[in-house]
Amino acid sequence: METLAHLAQGFTLLVTPKYLMFCLIGVLIGQVIGVLPGIGPSAAIAVLLPLTFGGDAIASTIMFAGIYYGAQYGGTLTSVLVRIPGESSSVMTSLDGYEMARQGRAGKALGIAAVGSFIAGTLGTVGLMLAAPALAKVALLFGPAEYFALVIMGLGALALVGGSLLKGLIMGALGLALATIGTDPQVGNPRFTFGQLFLLDGIEFLVLAVAFFGIGEVLAQAEQGMAAGEFARPRDSVYPNWADWLQTRWSILRGTVIGYFIGVLPGAGATIASFVAYAVEKKVSKTPERFGKGAIEAVAAPESANNAAATGAMVPMFALGIPGSNTTAIMLGALIMFGLRPGPALFEQNAAFVWTVIASMYVGNLLLLLLNLPLVGLFAVLLRVPYAILYPVILALCIAGVYSQSNSMSDLWLAAGFGIFGYFMRKYDFSAAPLVLGLVLEPMFENAMRQMMTLSHGSLAPVVTRPVAGTITLLTLAIVLWPIAQRIYLRSKR
Amino acid sequence: MNASGTVWGERCFAVVIGLFGAFWIIQASKLPYWSDFAPGSGFLPFWLGVALVIMVAAFLLQSFRAAPVDAQSEAPVDAGGRGRIVQIMLGLIACLALLEWVGFVVSVGLYLAFLIGWVERRTLVETAAVSLGTVAFLWLLFKKWLGVPFPEGPWGF
Numbered sequence: 001m002e003t004l005a006h007l008a009q010g011f012t013l014l015v016t017p018k019y020l021m022f023c024l025i026g027v028l029i030g031q032v033i034g035v036l037p038g039i040g041p042s043a044a045i046a047v048l049l050p051l052t053f054g055g056d057a058i059a060s061t062i063m064f065a066g067i068y069y070g071a072q073y074g075g076t077l078t079s080v081l082v083r084i085p086g087e088s089s090s091v092m093t094s095l096d097g098y099e100m101a102r103q104g105r106a107g108k109a110l111g112i113a114a115v116g117s118f119i120a121g122t123l124g125t126v127g128l129m130l131a132a133p134a135l136a137k138v139a140l141l142f143g144p145a146e147y148f149a150l151v152i153m154g155l156g157a158l159a160l161v162g163g164s165l166l167k168g169l170i171m172g173a174l175g176l177a178l179a180t181i182g183t184d185p186q187v188g189n190p191r192f193t194f195g196q197l198f199l200l201d202g203i204e205f206l207v208l209a210v211a212f213f214g215i216g217e218v219l220a221q222a223e224q225g226m227a228a229g230e231f232a233r234p235r236d237s238v239y240p241n242w243a244d245w246l247q248t249r250w251s252i253l254r255g256t257v258i259g260y261f262i263g264v265l266p267g268a269g270a271t272i273a274s275f276v277a278y279a280v281e282k283k284v285s286k287t288p289e290r291f292g293k294g295a296i297e298a299v300a301a302p303e304s305a306n307n308a309a310a311t312g313a314m315v316p317m318f319a320l321g322i323p324g325s326n327t328t329a330i331m332l333g334a335l336i337m338f339g340l341r342p343g344p345a346l347f348e349q350n351a352a353f354v355w356t357v358i359a360s361m362y363v364g365n366l367l368l369l370l371l372n373l374p375l376v377g378l379f380a381v382l383l384r385v386p387y388a389i390l391y392p393v394i395l396a397l398c399i400a401g402v403y404s405q406s407n408s409m410s411d412l413w414l415a416a417g418f419g420i421f422g423y424f425m426r427k428y429d430f431s432a433a434p435l436v437l438g439l440v441l442e443p444m445f446e447n448a449m450r451q452m453m454t455l456s457h458g459s460l461a462p463v464v465t466r467p468v469a470g471t472i473t474l475l476t477l478a479i480v481l482w483p484i485a486q487r488i489y490l491r492s493k494r
Numbered sequence: 495m496n497a498s499g500t501v502w503g504e505r506c507f508a509v510v511i512g513l514f515g516a517f518w519i520i521q522a523s524k525l526p527y528w529s530d531f532a533p534g535s536g537f538l539p540f541w542l543g544v545a546l547v548i549m550v551a552a553f554l555l556q557s558f559r560a561a562p563v564d565a566q567s568e569a570p571v572d573a574g575g576r577g578r579i580v581q582i583m584l585g586l587i588a589c590l591a592l593l594e595w596v597g598f599v600v601s602v603g604l605y606l607a608f609l610i611g612w613v614e615r616r617t618l619v620e621t622a623a624v625s626l627g628t629v630a631f632l633w634l635l636f637k638k639w640l641g642v643p644f645p646e647g648p649w650g651f
Binding site for chain 1: 500504508521525526531533535539545546550552553556576586593606610620632635644
């Protein structure tokens with residue numbers, strides 16, 4: 001009942017022209033980003049961050065959330081029409097979606113993907129609404145030891161996103177180390193400033209986010225010389241009929257449940273969710289031989305899963321302050337930039353903020369459904385924009401954005417330097433997400449560690465001796481050691 | 495670049511991070527490690543430096559112990575790709591160096607024209623339209639709407 005009252009309050013705040021407009025802008029940008037290969041929602045949010053600096057936190061977060069789940073819708077178009085997944089989470093959709101397009105059923109594939117995404121996004125938001133406040137209530141009992149353990153869990157989980165655990169952990173530690181530049185948060189000493197005044201405030205999250213997800217990403221993509229895709233305009237109706245619905249209704253529901261729970265797990269995300277949903281669908285199908293040859297369920301399930309996962313990933317971000325993906329790591333940084341403290345206290349201290357954003361996700365999903373079907377042809381035209389034209393514009397936006405943040409040339413030089421570093425990170429598969437998370441969470445991490453060690457007379461033991469902190473530490477070990485154990489097991493089997 | 499080149503590049507990149515970790519240990523040693531009852535300013539950076547060095551060493555060990563890579567197993571990267579990256583970065587450095595002298599509009603406009611017209615060999619019309627359109631849009635958005643004091647050249651923009 002309390003949840004519904006909060007949600008009603010969220011809707012009351014949302015129905016202002018300003019917030020609805022930001023919701024519409026967010027989902028539109030998300031769709032465009034999803035369609036354009038070479039730029040993902042994390043890069044889009046990073047590049048747009050400077051525009052929202054000092055602005056309205058609610059409006060900006062509504063827009064960022066819209067970009068995140070809107071991109072999942074947009075990624076479907078490229079997967080189905082040209083077999084180029086705009087997002088990694090649309091890879092599975094491209095298998096059967098593209099086959100359907102070749103058979104002249106592109107409209108059906110896009111239509112069922114949009115309907116499935118809408119249902120999954122909406123049900124996922126219901127899950128977010130129910131799970132996040134409950135999780136936050138438990139987390140309100142956290143002390144310094146629990147926060148310390150929580151940050152380590154977040155870094156450990158996000159380290160798994162890139163594929164190599166060790167590379168991810170290196171990046172997480174590097175992010176924490178870079179965040180120690182500036183003024184010591186407890187005693188006010190300058191650290192690692194090397195006599196440079198501009199370093200007294202530390203390295204801004206925004207500068208690194210733009211450098212890694214904007215400049216670094218552009219360099220990595222430009223090296224491959226991406227060309228515009230050739231696409232086939234859908235010839236059939238995009239509106240699914242009753243038979244399509246009957247054939248896919250359970251696939252959509254299964255995809256939604258799988259996607260939501262995988263999305264909630266820190267470190268897993270929309271991509272894994274879509275892979276699992278596809279595999280499960282093939283397993284339960286009475287005609288698995290149709291998979292890979294244009295089965296409509298094989299489009300409905302992964303598309304529902306990736307949308308539900310995008311919403312599920314916001315549960316740990318809002319409730320614990322731990323992101324589950326690249327994009328939510330950037331969003332977390334944005335929340336801190338707006339002066340909010342993501343985590344358990346957010347639901348208590350900024351209830352209006354959280355519930356308006358949640359309410360916006362219902363409206364955003366509805367807007368996407370309404371926009372997606374009639375505008376398929378228009379969005380498909382975007383596929384013709386060559387990357388050669390797109391990336392210079394992104395770079396110009398990066399320059400303007402970084403400069404606007406503190407009107408400082410030093411930040412621009414830092415962004416250029418870290419952009420080159422980001423290119424090598426991308427090239428050698430060192431994920432940027434743990435680095436950004438380390439940078440964002442370092443103040444909380446260091447404060448919690450120093451408070452905990454002060455209370456325990458210099459000991460780190462509370463991380464394992466306190467029940468909740470000990471449980472989190474055990475979970476972290478399980479998350480980190482599981483893939484290692486799996487690898488050893490597979491090797492011994494061979 | 496073939497697979498073995500990628501592996502060596504990856505190792506060199508890891509070594510750079512390891513050297514950064516060692517540098518952090520040295521610099522952190524100059525800060526107070528412990529104050530009365532709690533860790534001092536240098537405590538966390540010191541251990542982060544140590545963690546970086548150890549993890550990079552473990553990564554290198556893992557990399558050298560892994561099966562040797564087949565040099566033919568990976569498709570070569572677009573030959574012009576690396577040249578493109580160098581041009582984009584040199585262009586960016588020149589753009590930033592000029593920014594305070596000639597102003598945002600001219601500097602970024604020229605950079606865009608360089609990228610689209612020279613690096614990507616697009617037509618003159620495309621180059622002019624995208625360069626001028628983008629700087630005009632950014633100028634209006636940031637300068638006029640958001641009030642960002644972009645650097646101005648001698649001609650007032």
